[in-house]
Amino acid sequence: MRADGRGLRWKLLAGLAAAACTALLTVSGLTWRFDTWLYDFLIAHSGQQADPSIVLVEVDDDSLSSLGRWPWPRRIHADLLDKLHGAGARGIALDIAFAEPDRSDPAGDAKLAAAIKREGGIVLPVMVEPSQPDGTLIEVLPMPEFSAAAADLGHVEVDVDPDGVARHTYLRAGLGEARWPALALALFELRPSESHRGALPGLLNPQTTASPYLWVRDRDVMIPYVSDGKGFQRVSYLDLLRGQVPAELLRDRWLLVGVTAHGIGDTLLTPVASTDTRISGLEYQANLLNMLVRGNAITPLTASWQLAFGLALTLLPLLVLAWTDLRRPWLLALGACTAVVLFCALLLHVGRYWFAPMPALATLLLALAAWGVYRLQLSQRLAHSDALTRLSNRRLFDVMLTRELGAARRGNRPLSLLLIDLDHFKHYNDTQGHQAGDDALRRIAHAIAERARRPRDVPARYGGDELAAILPETTAHAAQAIADHIVRDVRALAIAHPGSDVAPVMTVSIGVATYFPILEGHEADLLERADAALYQAKQKGRDRSFCAETTTSA
Known part of the structure; x- marks a missing residue:
């Protein structure tokens, strides 16, 4: 037990x-x-596909070559919206910052504001940035006339993990409280019949309000990016402006307009993109919209x-x-x-x-x-242990005795050895049975292990009914004291032994020998002297210990 x-x-x-x-x-x-x-790995092999209802209108390298360096005059964007007017798009997201007036062309600003209002289903971005290096955060909204004309505003913050990969996004965020939907979510919510088919996904933030100077996030989701080779439908800004895009490609589509040309804007690492195939912010928003349209957000x-x-x-x-x-x-x-x-x-x-x-x-x-x-x-x-007694077996005893003799010589420290014999054990086995003999041997072995319990002490089963104990750094006087304790402990076990002529209980005889290199040099007949001492203990009547005298070198 x-x-x-x-x-x-x-x-x-x-x-x-x-x-x-x-x-x-x-x-x-x-x-x-x-x-x-x-x-x-799992996302890259999940086979995510782009929804055909999403179309990217790209400010690509050809558009820049033809229309001039970025940023373009606002009237160019107004012309694009005029081309899209009546095309039947589900909604349009302009992922382009319009935070400051175009002082060289105020009429262009007015024309763009009118085009945004006339189209109706257009969302614009809200950005967050420090007011100065290491300063407090501020929200950068579109110009008031643009904000008033837009159907909604959405934040374009990108959350990046410590390894630089954009896996997460927050569907709602804002200074002080999470008031702004993500740009793609703002676009998706233009169609309430589609966007309200289920609860908004994402891990909730228990604290959605905070200091007005802190950026608060809510609805944490992980984006299932579209796998390589299964990308979105794309049209060039320039082709659309020139009327070279078929009308059926725009009808009943979500349109995201933004920059993908090289060298303009930040690029992002994603779980499905290698270091040389980063994606633009526009493609990031397209993946987010694709997640919302397909309803496969990961929380x-x-x-x-x-x-x-x-x-x-x-x-x-x-x-x-x-x-x-x-x-x-x-x-x-x-x-x-x-x-x-x-x-x-x-x-x-x-x-x-x-x-x-x-x-x-x-x-x-x-x-x-x-x-x-x-x-x-x-x-x-x-x-290295004996199955019956759980003491070290003879093999380990021989190895440890050789090892400790070498250590005694190197350190000039004494080494003692006890050889222990169970008195008349054969007769006990014959009369009481082998099961009783095994039990007695186990109990006596435990008593010996209790006395030889220092880390380097080695209590062992020497063979048959003989046990032993190697006692490093132990003098002859200390070894004899340990032997006498064992003799008394075994007698105190009171294992009845009716056939013994020594005592009515089980007893042991112990031979003690000590090797002291200072006195004996390298002559270490320790085992032989312990065996001779055991013979003397038996000759003197058993139930005792006998210590062999230490020899001196010539």
Whole structure:
């Protein structure tokens, strides 16, 4: 029962350690690089396609070559909107900043404002930037006449992870409170019948209001980017301005107008784009709109759900491993790791939730490594221990005696050896039975181990009914005292021995010998002297110890 209780305690401690490891990795985010690598791999191979209702109107290199350097006069954008008027587009997002008046052409500003109002379904961007280097943030809105003419405004903030990849976005954000929808969301909400088919996705921010100087975000989602080779429909700004784009390509489409020309504006790394194929801000908004149109936004799990799933996926296989006797436990551990990855992939592609699996995986792999080390140590311990008494076996005894003799010579420290014989044990076995003999041997071995318990002491089964103890750095006087304690301890066990002519209980005889290099040099017949001392203990009536005299070198 005591051994079972100790085993149960160790299992509980191992479970608590696994739970603590999972919780620590989850809360600290130490595995985020591995989690994002797996997320990028799954997203890149998810086969996301662009919705045909989304069309990008690009300010590309050809448009710049023909129409001049950026930024263009506002009347050019007004002409584009005039071309689009009556085309039947679902909505138009102009991802172009109109924050300051065109002082060289005020009439152009008025013309653009009129075109925006006449078209009706146009959204404009709201940007956030510091008022000065390292200063407080400010919102940069379009000019008042443009804002008043637009159907809605939307923020164009891009959230970038520490590795520079844009995986997340916030559907609502703003200074002081999350009032602004993302630009793509503002465009999508122009059609209430489509945008209100379900609740707005995303992880909620419990604090949606704060200081008016802080940028507040809400509705955290992860964008399922369109895979390479499955891109959006694109038309050139210049071609559209010249009337060279078929009307059916614009009818009933979401149009996003913005810059994709090289060298203008920031470019972004995404999970599906390599370092030499960054995307523009316009393409980022197109992916966000594609997510909303297809209804496949990915919501990261809350910290509590992340921890709950991580603990469940970690502890369940460990419980099975702890309370079952499996022939190949490593198969269970590898199967559990596979199950974690499969659960993550299914939750991502079916449930549209992101569960970061690496805290659970790391804990399982650490548990597997710890189990492997434990099994290795156990196998080594079993190879060097006696199965009956749990003391060191004869093989380890010989190795340790040679090793300790060498250490005694190098350090000029004494080494003592006890050879212990169970008095009349053969007769006890014959009369009481081998099972009783084994039990007696186990109890006496435990008594010896209790006295030889220092880190370097080696209690051992020498052979048959003979036991031994190697006692490093122990003088003859101290070794004899230990031997006398063992003699009394064995007698105190009161193991009945009716056939003994020594005592009515089981007794032992002990031979004690000590090797002291200062006195004996390199002549170390320690085993022979201990055996001779054991013979003397038996000759003197048993149930005692006898210490051999230390020899001196010639």
